[in-house]
Amino acid sequence: MNKPLLAALATLAITGVGVAPAAASPAAPASPAAPASPAAPAVRAVTFAGTVALSNCSGSVVRLPASEDDDPALVMSNGHCLETGFPAAGEVVVDQPSSRTFGLLNASGTRVGTLRAGKIAYATMTDTDVSLYQLTSTYAQIRSSYGISPLTLNDTRPAAGTAITVVSGYWKRTYACAIDGFAYRLKEGEWTWKDSVRYTSACQTIGGTSGSPVVDNATGNVVAVNNTGNEDGGRCTDNNPCEVAENGTVTVREGINYAQQTYQIPACFGLDNKLDLSRSGCVLPKP
Numbered sequence: 518m519n520k521p522l523l524a525a526l527a528t529l530a531i532t533g534v535g536v537a538p539a540a541a542s543p544a545a546p547a548s549p550a551a552p553a554s555p556a557a558p559a560v561r562a563v564t565f566a567g568t569v570a571l572s573n574c575s576g577s578v579v580r581l582p583a584s585e586d587d588d589p590a591l592v593m594s595n596g597h598c599l600e601t602g603f604p605a606a607g608e609v610v611v612d613q614p615s616s617r618t619f620g621l622l623n624a625s626g627t628r629v630g631t632l633r634a635g636k637i638a639y640a641t642m643t644d645t646d647v648s649l650y651q652l653t654s655t656y657a658q659i660r661s662s663y664g665i666s667p668l669t670l671n672d673t674r675p676a677a678g679t680a681i682t683v684v685s686g687y688w689k690r691t692y693a694c695a696i697d698g699f700a701y702r703l704k705e706g707e708w709t710w711k712d713s714v715r716y717t718s719a720c721q722t723i724g725g726t727s728g729s730p731v732v733d734n735a736t737g738n739v740v741a742v743n744n745t746g747n748e749d750g751g752r753c754t755d756n757n758p759c760e761v762a763e764n765g766t767v768t769v770r771e772g773i774n775y776a777q778q779t780y781q782i783p784a785c786f787g788l789d790n791k792l793d794l795s796r797s798g799c800v801l802p803k804p
Contacts, residue, residue, distance in 0.1 A: 518597045518646075518705070518745045518756065519727040519774070563693075563732050564624035567668045568686035569632065571619060574598035575687040575729040578621070578632070578652075578659065579739060580667040581783040581790065586657040588790040590667060592619055592632065592650040593779070594728030595744050596642040603642060606707040609804040610640040611792065615650060621663060626689040630663045638792050639785070643802045644711045645777040646744040648728075651790070668730055671738040672783040675714070680734040683716075683743045683776070687725040693734075694719035703775055705745060705758035714741045714776040715760070722746060722774045731776045739779055746774030 569576045569592055576594035584591075596610075597603045600617055604610060615634040623629045633653050640648035652659075656667055675681075675696055683692040694717045703713040714731065716722075722729070722743055731741035750771035751757025758775060760768040784798035794803045 518595070519722055519724050519743065563682040563684060563691065563734060563737070565622040565626040565684060565686065565689065565691075566624040567665055568622050568684050568730065569619035570622065570628070570686040570689075571598060571617070571728065572600070573687075573725075574727040575685040575725065575743070576619060577684070577686070577730040577739065578656075578665070578667040579649075579670050579730070580656060581670055581786050582672050583783070584656065584667075584790055586660075587655050589635070590632070590652040590654055590656050590659055591638065591790060592634065592652060593670075593730065593739075593742060593782075594648045594650075595742060596640045596646045596648050597744070598728045599637070599640055599648055604640060605642075606709070607643055607802075608641065609643065609802050610637055610648075611794075611804055613637040613640075617650060619650075620686070621659070621665060622686050622689070623663070623665060626686075629665070632659070639801070641802050642708045642710075644709070645781075645801070646708070646710060647742055647777060647779070647782070649782070649792075668732070669738045670779050670782055671733065671736070671740050672780050674778065674780050675733060675740040679740070681716075681720075681740065682732045682734055683720055683722055683726060683729045684732060685722075685726040685729045685743075687729075688723070690726075692720040692722055692726070697773075700760040700775065701763050702761040703745075703758050704753045704761050706753075706755040709761075710744075710777055712778055714778060715770070716774050716776070718773065720774055721772070741776035741778050743774070743776045747771050
């Protein structure tokens, strides 16, 4: 897992998104009747607004597509970032009291306030690696006090090649790359995760980035939660996850980092952001 406070920090590389110029043909002059080229689609600027710093990890204030302003807000991070320690394989935490605090950041990465949890709504390290805290504040109260809106969880599966940014509230750093592909199973020590996002090599996330939202650059929506990487080429061990294909083939990718998809989460919450694991379409592990 991407744990905080490593002995040596990797050098931050922020990769910009560029557009290649169209190739011109000198032998073919432009026709005056030719229509102007259409403008490139707008890409949303990814900022720190709505991200949070935990005591040991990163996270973000998130809303579901159907969330309303007067719903209690949710903070998303990793299951392995819980203040109570790593959940065991097969363990699912639901509706547990918590008074954990989170440092709320604005667009430039400045801490503007402190949010407090009322409970851990859901957390697990089985099939995925996620924690969702229910706050004592509503989205409307956060916006009124700090001018910060939540990030929206996408409810559809992202595609390979999607340009993404991992936004760490803990380090106030961003990592830009793309979704390289997906691991059928990602195994690390006693834990196994399903359909994990594999980054291209540009996203060299480090300890403390655990729980960071993975943002689709084109929409601004969250498509995954950052959680781990293979640090030194180990095979399926702690801090050295391996990919396991459907046929059982094991692949080790040293230096490559991963995230867990989040599109499954909205189906498991109902009215007023209440967790309901019995809802139709909910596939998150149950206690």
